[in-house]
Amino acid sequence: MTKLRLFTPGPTMVSPEAMLAMAQPLDHHRTAGFRETLKQCVELLQYTLQTKTTPMVVTGSGTAAMEAGILGCCKPDAKTLVCHSGKFGERWRDILARFNLPHVEYQLEYGQGFKAEALAQKFKENSDIKAVIFVHSETSTAAVSEAQGMAKVCRDHGALCLVDGITSIGTIPFKMDEWGIDVAVTGSQKAMMLPPGLGIIAVSDRAWEVIDSHQAPTYYNDLKAYRKSIEKSDTPYTPNNQMISGLKFTLTQIKETGLENVWAKSALLAKATRTAVEALGLKLFASDPVDSVTAVAVPGGVDEARLRKDMRSKYGIHCAGGQGSMKGEIIRLNHMGYVDEVDTLGAIAALEWTLAEQGYKFELGTGITAFSKVIQAN
């Protein structure tokens, strides 16, 4: 009878309705029915990503989709600037390194977001940059980068702009075409409100030119194969069609809710959470906090592992800890997808109860009251 609420920034909570949509009898993927489902997903993804390009669905993690984008757009004879201030930015750096692709690292401290102005400066220092990779919402630190401004800087300098939008797309404002983003990537287990298993990638005409100018060193993650198939509402390899049925279901929910309303809800939950955290005398980890996930610095004297364990085992609130050197230092609370004010209020309450058990000094109710006031004032 444990009532589990996933507050991890992926996988996020999946509704019973979405689970049951995926539990419908399985059909084959080489059928008119599947092609129609995939076609509808493409149209719904065009809305969610705000693009006229044709988004592609990869059976794999978001990492698979990001690898596809990097190998297509970052050529062995061109230099890529990779921005990193967290575990995911580091992963994209690692992919460049793995394939011996020439790159310059632009590193900031964990918790910081990248700014357009500073990126422009990097172009002055490296005039030969042909592509820029950055994480819009760095899930590991809960920091946001200036995607719109950075994309413009890339355009101004004739470089492709590859954006890890895995925890931004469908949660915070993201306008692929209007902002001039060349590669946008996300995954099923974040704002798409599904289990992990699908990656999504959209590619601009400008990026296709680069992709078409060489053969990327990959077979499974080759975007050309995906494009050839998606033109016929198909996939190059056997797709997870069960999840694609689920994707149609959840993307339809996003469309019906309206993207602006979805963005506003995450922004409100994030704002209320940040207000509650500060009312409790706690610090935010990110200096540029994002609205899709909040990272809270664990105060001195509090054991992070015990805190998260108690939150889950006693109150069913599963929040994430820190990765790498941030382990033990932070807890992270999700604001993406199928989560609302009531859930989040409960998460703040569970945080209060478990902090109190570890002797952290504060007045019980401070956090939930602060949270509550932000919601009421909205």
Place this chain on the structure above:
Amino acid sequence: MTKLRLFTPGPTMVSPEAMLAMAQPLDHHRTAGFRETLKQCVELLQYTLQTKTTPMVVTGSGTAAMEAGILGCCKPDAKTLVCHSGKFGERWRDILARFNLPHVEYQLEYGQGFKAEALAQKFKENSDIKAVIFVHSETSTAAVSEAQGMAKVCRDHGALCLVDGITSIGTIPFKMDEWGIDVAVTGSQKAMMLPPGLGIIAVSDRAWEVIDSHQAPTYYNDLKAYRKSIEKSDTPYTPNNQMISGLKFTLTQIKETGLENVWAKSALLAKATRTAVEALGLKLFASDPVDSVTAVAVPGGVDEARLRKDMRSKYGIHCAGGQGSMKGEIIRLNHMGYVDEVDTLGAIAALEWTLAEQGYKFELGTGITAFSKVIQAN
């Protein structure tokens, strides 16, 4: 109210019980619960693949897992022999070509299986072969190769043996360790009785030595990353944990049924189907027919597209057609996984009814009677 029965050789039919196992509330993948589930899957896969190695689960199609095996075991400074007589063998050849890996092609006509003796001859012609790739059950033609004997020939010549067991493992006898197979690959949507979305790969100690001797040119499909994680019952990237719950469920069913019984059931269904097909005056496409899927040559005067369309729309029997140059020439009927005598009898009946509608000359009931007698005599 249409009662659909998938007779495609992947995805195969998924039971409502397995669907509901996957529809249970989603948990996070970095939890003791998930690690326990994955650990149990590993043990159950050890049974299903007949291996003491530690099988790994990849979020992706079988192609992703096969790419992982090829890039790990086929080095740029070593020659690989790739056997192909169908679309999947050709795909593994294409992967070698994509990565410019030195290889020799050993091609047979569609419908033929590879033999151990002939493979030994190939080693005489190419003494420098370090790895051999073949498809145990070539799904596109329904032909079987001599996996056990071929693995021995590879061992005798000091070459690694990479086997696409995607439609053999869990359906026809397959004993990874006893036969000396170095890389065994399968996928979730075949004998594992799940939707597509997971690849499975097991690797011998001998193959790990080669994998450890270089860095494979991939990030997402890097076996070293999977091994490092699986040792802690974990995955390198966000896994499709929903499907891994399903995998535990269906592998447990296989274990409880007993592998020999699972193999025997497919063999019986295949034998009865072949007998029925021949009783109807039809020809098998494969000269070396496999027991996981049967390919039937469409007789002159019969329109294959109409045949399959009618079988599905009128009787809910969805069988596969031919791929590539086999399109229009064959239909294929699955014997893997969650399919039984009653289902298959119905498929033969639907074949009879739709053949009769196209004026094919035979005595109605001949096929189902022949099928029925084989079942009765068992």
